[in-house]
Amino acid sequence: MNILIIDTPNDATAKLPALKTIGIKSVFGYLSSINPNGPKCWTPARVKAAAAAGLRIGLVHEGWGGAPGHGGISAADGARDGAYCRKRAAELGAPKGACVYFACDNDFVGAQIANLVIPYFKAIRAAFGDGFYRVGVYGSGAVCAAVSGAGLADLTWEAQSRGWTGYAGWESKAAIVQGPCTKLEGLDVDSDVAHGDIGDFDLDPAPAAASSDARERADAANPPAQDQAKNAPQPPQPETPAPAGNPLERFLADIFPHK
Numbered sequence: 001m002n003i004l005i006i007d008t009p010n011d012a013t014a015k016l017p018a019l020k021t022i023g024i025k026s027v028f029g030y031l032s033s034i035n036p037n038g039p040k041c042w043t044p045a046r047v048k049a050a051a052a053a054g055l056r057i058g059l060v061h062e063g064w065g066g067a068p069g070h071g072g073i074s075a076a077d078g079a080r081d082g083a084y085c086r087k088r089a090a091e092l093g094a095p096k097g098a099c100v101y102f103a104c105d106n107d108f109v110g111a112q113i114a115n116l117v118i119p120y121f122k123a124i125r126a127a128f129g130d131g132f133y134r135v136g137v138y139g140s141g142a143v144c145a146a147v148s149g150a151g152l153a154d155l156t157w158e159a160q161s162r163g164w165t166g167y168a169g170w171e172s173k174a175a176i177v178q179g180p181c182t183k184l185e186g187l188d189v190d191s192d193v194a195h196g197d198i199g200d201f202d203l204d205p206a207p208a209a210a211s212s213d214a215r216e217r218a219d220a221a222n223p224p225a226q227d228q229a230k231n232a233p234q235p236p237q238p239e240t241p242a243p244a245g246n247p248l249e250r251f252l253a254d255i256f257p258h259k
Helices: 013-021 044-052 075-091 110-127 141-149 206-221 225-231 247-255
Strands: 005-007 026-031 056-061 099-103 134-139 155-158 176-184 187-194
Touching (some): 005 056, 005 176, 044 056, 056 075, 075 099, 099 110, 110 134, 110 141, 141 155
Parallel strands (some): 005 026, 026 056, 056 099, 099 134, 134 155, 155 176
Antiparallel strands (some): 005 187
8 A cells, every 4th residue: 555644653853754755745743732742742843844854744632532541531621632732733833724633542432422522522622713723533433423423523533443433434434544553664653544635734935925025015005215205296396487578589588598
């Protein structure tokens, strides 16, 4: 299989040129409200390095996520994770419309989805209420279907666990389907399959250029003072009075004016 999209818990900075050479298009890395400086998390420097290498960047938040043996998942967790990621995405330079996926790392079913997962994403959606960034859900097919169906996620990423509830029913509907774990250029990666828009991004230098264009337009509309004075309408000059005397004298005066 030709792998185009990966997610990795490793710092891929040193391997970015090699990843680009073998055809990787997008690299998804992590945000974490509970371990923001962890080794698997994106930093501004890592994001800039990926963009400079010609790769697109994807964001996925991993907190407790309801993973077995770890913390739960609740509205309070969603408020914390949502507020952190809304702020952090901006710090990383993510443009408007980029998506942050939030991981649900358990095979939630039935009442668990209704009582834990849905309140979690309601709080996240509220934290992203300005609509600048999109919200994504990572999890089982059942979780993806429920959160998306409730209008609480814009994109879905189906986890690689084929035994989790609803996998087959959601596989064709997910924006991303996570593939098997593998090694690529020495990195631990999951290979991923995209179905259209996945909410990744690059760092567009256009804002700086746009600012330059805006300055040029502003200068044109408001030229410097010396240019304004030069281009201002000039007051009419007084007409030279016609010389007095008879017509001949006036005729001679026109031909031989006095110095």
